[in-house]
Amino acid sequence: MTSATSVETILLNLASVLILLCAFACLGSKLFDRYVGYYAVQSVLLSVVAAIVAYDLDAGPLWALAVLTLLIKGVGIPLSTRRYLLARLSLKRDAAIALGLSTTLLIGAVLTGLAYFAMRPSTLPGLLLDTAAVPLAMAVVLLGGLCMVVRRHTIAQLLGWLIVENGVFLGAITLVATFPFIVEAGIFLDLVAGVLIMLALVSGLAQRLASASADDLRRLNG
Amino acid sequence: MTLTLSILAWALPLLGAVVPWAGARARGTGIATAAGGAGSLAAAIALAVRIVSGHPLKLLGGFIYVDSLSAFFVATVALVVTLAGLGSYSYLRAEEERHELSPLQVRLYGTFFAVFAALMLAALQTGNLGLLWVLVEASTLASAVLVALEARATSLEAAWKYIIISSFGVTIALVGTLFVYYSAIFLHVSPDQRLTWPTLFAHASALQGPSLRLAFLLVLVGYGTKVGLAPMHTWLPDAHSEAPSPASAMLSAALLNTGMYAIIRFQALTTAELGRYANDVLLIFGFASLLVGALFMIECANFKRLFAYSSIEHMGIIAIALGFGGVLGYYGALLQTLTHAIGKSVLFLASGDVVLRYRSRSVSDVRGLLPLAPVTGLALLLGSLAILGSPPFGIFLSEFTIVRAGFGSHAAWLGFLLLALLVIAFVAFSRTAVGMVFGAPPHGTASLAAPSRWVGGSPLVVGLGLLLLLGLWIPGGLNELIMHAMRSMT
Numbered sequence: 067m068t069s070a071t072s073v074e075t076i077l078l079n080l081a082s083v084l085i086l087l088c089a090f091a092c093l094g095s096k097l098f099d100r101y102v103g104y105y106a107v108q109s110v111l112l113s114v115v116a117a118i119v120a121y122d123l124d125a126g127p128l129w130a131l132a133v134l135t136l137l138i139k140g141v142g143i144p145l146s147t148r149r150y151l152l153a154r155l156s157l158k159r160d161a162a163i164a165l166g167l168s169t170t171l172l173i174g175a176v177l178t179g180l181a182y183f184a185m186r187p188s189t190l191p192g193l194l195l196d197t198a199a200v201p202l203a204m205a206v207v208l209l210g211g212l213c214m215v216v217r218r219h220t221i222a223q224l225l226g227w228l229i230v231e232n233g234v235f236l237g238a239i240t241l242v243a244t245f246p247f248i249v250e251a252g253i254f255l256d257l258v259a260g261v262l263i264m265l266a267l268v269s270g271l272a273q274r275l276a277s278a279s280a281d282d283l284r285r286l287n288g
Numbered sequence: 289m290t291l292t293l294s295i296l297a298w299a300l301p302l303l304g305a306v307v308p309w310a311g312a313r314a315r316g317t318g319i320a321t322a323a324g325g326a327g328s329l330a331a332a333i334a335l336a337v338r339i340v341s342g343h344p345l346k347l348l349g350g351f352i353y354v355d356s357l358s359a360f361f362v363a364t365v366a367l368v369v370t371l372a373g374l375g376s377y378s379y380l381r382a383e384e385e386r387h388e389l390s391p392l393q394v395r396l397y398g399t400f401f402a403v404f405a406a407l408m409l410a411a412l413q414t415g416n417l418g419l420l421w422v423l424v425e426a427s428t429l430a431s432a433v434l435v436a437l438e439a440r441a442t443s444l445e446a447a448w449k450y451i452i453i454s455s456f457g458v459t460i461a462l463v464g465t466l467f468v469y470y471s472a473i474f475l476h477v478s479p480d481q482r483l484t485w486p487t488l489f490a491h492a493s494a495l496q497g498p499s500l501r502l503a504f505l506l507v508l509v510g511y512g513t514k515v516g517l518a519p520m521h522t523w524l525p526d527a528h529s530e531a532p533s534p535a536s537a538m539l540s541a542a543l544l545n546t547g548m549y550a551i552i553r554f555q556a557l558t559t560a561e562l563g564r565y566a567n568d569v570l571l572i573f574g575f576a577s578l579l580v581g582a583l584f585m586i587e588c589a590n591f592k593r594l595f596a597y598s599s600i601e602h603m604g605i606i607a608i609a610l611g612f613g614g615v616l617g618y619y620g621a622l623l624q625t626l627t628h629a630i631g632k633s634v635l636f637l638a639s640g641d642v643v644l645r646y647r648s649r650s651v652s653d654v655r656g657l658l659p660l661a662p663v664t665g666l667a668l669l670l671g672s673l674a675i676l677g678s679p680p681f682g683i684f685l686s687e688f689t690i691v692r693a694g695f696g697s698h699a700a701w702l703g704f705l706l707l708a709l710l711v712i713a714f715v716a717f718s719r720t721a722v723g724m725v726f727g728a729p730p731h732g733t734a735s736l737a738a739p740s741r742w743v744g745g746s747p748l749v750v751g752l753g754l755l756l757l758l759g760l761w762i763p764g765g766l767n768e769l770i771m772h773a774m775r776s777m778t
Contacts, residue, residue, distance in 0.1 A: 184502070207463065214456060223452050230459050234466070242469045245418055246480045248351070252422030253462070259429050260455055267436060267448050274441040 074122050078240070081115045082199040085236060086178070089209040089229050093174050093216075094167055098157045101225045102144045105232075109139035112232055115199070119239050127247040128239065134254055135235070143228065143261055150265060151221060155272050162218035170216050174209050181205035199240035206233030220268045224261070231257060290338050290345045294354050296331035297362055298409035300324045301369055304376075305402035308395040314384035317398040318377030318743075324402065325366065325373035328409065332366040335359055337765070340772050346415065350484035353415025356772035361412045361549045363769075364626050368541040368633050369405045371747040375534035375637040376401060378744030382644050383532075388438075397437055397532070404430040404538060408546045415485045417465050420550060421458070424514065428454045431543060434535040435527045446523075446530035453523040454513055461510020461550070467503035468557065471496040485553055489776070492560035500558055504566055507554045508573065514547030516600045517573045517607060518580035525584075528596035529649060533640025536592060540599040540636060541629040548606060548625065555610060556777050564613070571611030571702065577604030578709045585716035590649045591642070594720055595635050598675060601713050602628045605690060608706060612693040618774045620689035626766075627682035627758055634671040634751035638664050641744055642724075651720050656729035663741075665725050667748035672721035674755050676714045682758030 088108035092101055113135035120128035151157065165173075181204035210229030217223060235253075238245060304321035312320065336359035339345065344355035354362070380397065383389040389397070404427055411423035428451065436447035465483070472482040472495055481487040488495070513520040528536045551570075558566040581601025588594040602624070609621035641664040646654050658665035674681035677688075687710065694703030 204463075207459075211456065214452070220448060220452075227452060227455055227459070230456060234459055234462050237463060238466055241466055242473075242479075242482075245469075246416070246483065249416065249418030249422060249483070252419060252426075256422055256425045256429065259426065260451070263429050263432055264448075264451060267432075267444060267451065270436070270439065271441075271444050271448060274444060 074118055078115060078118050079198055081111050081118070082202040082236065082240070085111050085115070085232070086202050086205055086209075089206045089213075089233075090171065090174055092225065092229060093170050093209060093213055096160050096163070096167070098152050098160055098219075098221060099148070101160075101222060102147050102152065105225055105228055106140055106144035108229065108232055109135060109144075112236060113140060115236060116239050127250065130247070131239070131250055131254075138254065138258060139228075139232070142258075146261075146265070147221070147224075151268060155269070157221065160217065160219050160222055162222075163216060164218060165216050170212065174212055177208040177212060178205040181208055200237060203233050203237035203240065206230075206236060209233075220271060224264050224268065228261070290335065290342070290354075291347065291352070293331045293335040293338065294345055294352065294413055297328050297335055297366060298406050298413065300327040300331060301373075301405035301409065302402050303327075304373070304405075305399040308398040312398075313391065314380035314389075314394050315377075317394055318373075318380045321376045321398060321401060322370065322373035322743075325370035325405070328405070329363070329366040329370045332359070332363040332409075336363050336769055340765075340769055344486070346486060349480055350415035350486055351419060352413060353484075353486055354413050355486075355776050356769055357549075357552070357776040358412050360622060360769050360773045361545060361625070362409055364545060364629050365405075365408055365412065365542045368538060368629050369409075371630075371633040371637065371751055372401075372534040372537045372542075374743055374747040375537060375633075375640055378741070379532055379534050379640055379644075393437060393439075396433065397535075400430050400433040400437075401535065401538070404434065404535075405542070408542055411546055412549055416480075416483050417468060417485060417488075417553070418483045420553075421462050421465055424461075424511070424546060424550060425455065425458045427543065427546065428458060428514070431527075431531075431535070431539060434538075435531040437532055437535070438530075440530075443530040446526035450523045450527040453520075457510050457513025457520055459510070460513070461507050464503045464506030464508075464510055464554070467499045467506065468495075468554065471499040471503060485557075488557050492557050495557065495561050497561045500561055501565060504554055504558050504562070505569065508551060508566075508569060511547045511550040511554075512573060515544050515551065515603050515607075516547075516577070517603060518577040518600065521577065521580065521600050524600060525593045525596040528599065528636075529590055529592035533592075533636050533643060536595075536639070537633045537636035540596065541632045544599060544603055545625055545629060548603065551607075552610065552621075552777060559778055567611045567613050569611075570607045574604045574607030574609075574611055575702075575705065575709075577601065577607065578706070578713075579604075582709050582713040582716060585713060585720075588716075588720065589651055591651050591654065591720065591724065592636070592639050592649050594651070594717065595632065595639060598635075598713070598717060599628075599632060602632070602675075605687065605706075605710075608702075609690040609693060612690065612697045612702075613778075614693055614696065615774070616689055616693035616696060618777050619770055620686050620693055622770045622773060623689060623758075623762075624683070624686035627686050627755060628675070630751050630754050630758075631671060631675040631681070631683055634667055634748050634755070635675060637744070637747050637751075638668045638671060642668070646730075651724060653730070654724040655727040657725045660729040663745040663748060667745075667752060668721065669725045670752055671748075672718060674752070674759075676717055677710065680759040681755045683755070685759055685762075 092104045116132035185201035213226030301324040303324035307320035308317045407427040432451040516524040555566045
């Protein structure tokens with residue numbers, strides 16, 4: 067992928083930009099259902115990116131990762147979050163937002179600019195892949211972090227972390243392309259275990275507190 | 289043989305995960321946990337002896353890599369697992385007798401305690417920085433279950449805060465790991481080797497400076513969240529105070545050290561290319577942590593939180609020692625890692641006994657511990673003195689070494705600053721601890737059954753004995769191990 071105009075590069079850039087837009091859409095929404103939906107779309111796009119890079123480098127393990135991403139992040143996690151949390155706790159509208167939506171989006175825009183500044187070419191001489199995906203990945207990481215800070219509800223924080231994770235994954239496949247497979251598989255395993263434990267914690271908290279908003283999590287101070 | 293020892297060192301604690309599912313209850317689970325820890329400690333010591341006298345163990349292209357730095361940390365963590373395993377026995381027995389823990393909770397405790405220990409011990413024995421990340425993140429998840437175990441609203445809250453903040457932080461460390469990999473793209477080695485620590489260390493001067501700089505910052509913020517360096521420490525007091533006390537000991541004395549180990553590995557990679565850059569960053573975070581730890585200790589009404597803030601303070605001291613660098617700084621950092629691990633295990637295990645007797649974590653409820661429970665009271669008193677760095681205990685020696693490293697460094701005033709902050713911490717901590725030990729006990733405190741008392745007292749006595757020993761005399765073998773380990777740090 068040396069020439070900047072090859073079809074793969076254009077597709078890769080397009081998918082990366084759409085992934086960033088999904089993160090912004092998540093920040094600009096107030097409905098739990100939408101959060102999960104945007105995350106699902108973002109994950110599917112991510113698996114497309116993985117497939118493009120796999121095709122380009124002809125790397126077998128990356129194909130496996132693309133499929134895993136699609137199955138676990140694109141389908142498994144969104145479905146189980148919907149069924150076991152949103153439906154069971156009948157969650158609809160997220161009322162626990164610390165900042166107004168427009169302010170949040172504005173901060174998001176500043177963070178995206180910051181990501182471009184931090185990832186300028188002098189920091190990263192000789193990129194492996196000739197794409198703009200690396201700063202975009204960094205921006206997705208920052209936006210996910212913003213989501214975790216601004217949203218007080220535990221489920222919103224969980225999805226924020228998942229978006230951060232997607233950003234890191236995007237960075238990993240575009241920046242270094244070939245992590246040892248055992249490491250990638252381990253990262254996936256951690257993600258799945260993490261989501262399971264977090265889902266259990268959220269439902270436990272919901273039982274104890276009637277609402278699982280981090281706003282109520284104020285008992286431990288000092 | 290070395291490989292067998294290395295596997296035994298991380299696999300033996302898993303005994304505690306198998307036994308409860310085979311039908312054992314609190315007693316069996318407790319015995320298995322303690323026995324697994326002791327076996328692991330024996331394997332770790334034998335491993336350290338073999339590594340120091342021979343070569344580092346390197347297998348599977350560096351996925352298994354044990355040098356003397358790993359061996360030192362493995363032995364330290366295995367010691368903590370042993371002490372906490374003994375503490376688990378009396379914790380599980382006492383809580384089962386009171387019907388505070390259901391059989392399922394006992395099983396979950398045994399399982400996740402064992403998995404947590406095994407993951408940390410395995411993380412210390414891999415040379416692949418990606419696998420290190422995977423194991424450290426997995427250990428976060430396992431320990432979050434322990435924090436939530438007692439299923440109160442507050443412990444669920446603490447577990448949530450812990451898992452979400454730590455996972456986010458550790459994810460940042462993964463980004464840092466990516467950039468380390470990236471900084472090695474011009475090395476003529478296979479892609480796998482670009483994440484392998486011994487390879488990177490051997491070629492440290494050929495790494496790309498700018499991305500390495502970014503990588504170290506991200507790694508320090510990421511793993512620093514696990515270590516509890518300020519300002520990423522906010523999960524730490526909650527998780528430490530809400531977890532069952534043996535689990536608190538594991539968090540404070542084993543998990544934080546595992547995070548620090550990761551930071552040391554990355555610091556070693558930067559020295560050749562970036563000079564004192566990593567040292568200066570570590571000094572900033574170290575002093576911030578020491579300051580935060582010392583100040584929050586002044587007004588702390590919960591003694592387990594007090595110990596947690598003391599952990600932040602001590603991790604700050606270790607970061608400062610790594611920042612000072614030089615022979616004294618690195619020696620002090622490693623010695624402090626060991627002595628703090630022992631001292632904090634003693635304090636948290638003693639606090640577990642206090643919680644069982646007084647059913648409270650509030651400082652104001654606890655009076656007259658010494659007449660009520662002489663062993664625990666004495667352990668709390670002496671343990672507090674030890675952790676604050678009074679002679680003749682080991683922490684005095686390690687902190688003294690670090691202060692001397694400060695006076696010998698390029699900015700001697702930092703040594704004075706360190707001393708001043710240590711004095712603040714001393715006053716804040718001892719004021720609270722002394723009040724708990726003396727006086728007359730309130731009515732309505734419970735006494736424990738005899739076997740729990742004996743087993744519960746043993747880690748306190750052993751730990752204090754070791755601290756006293758290390759304060760008076762550093763065994764030749766330990767000295768050699770630390771000196772050997774320092775070769776992997778610069």
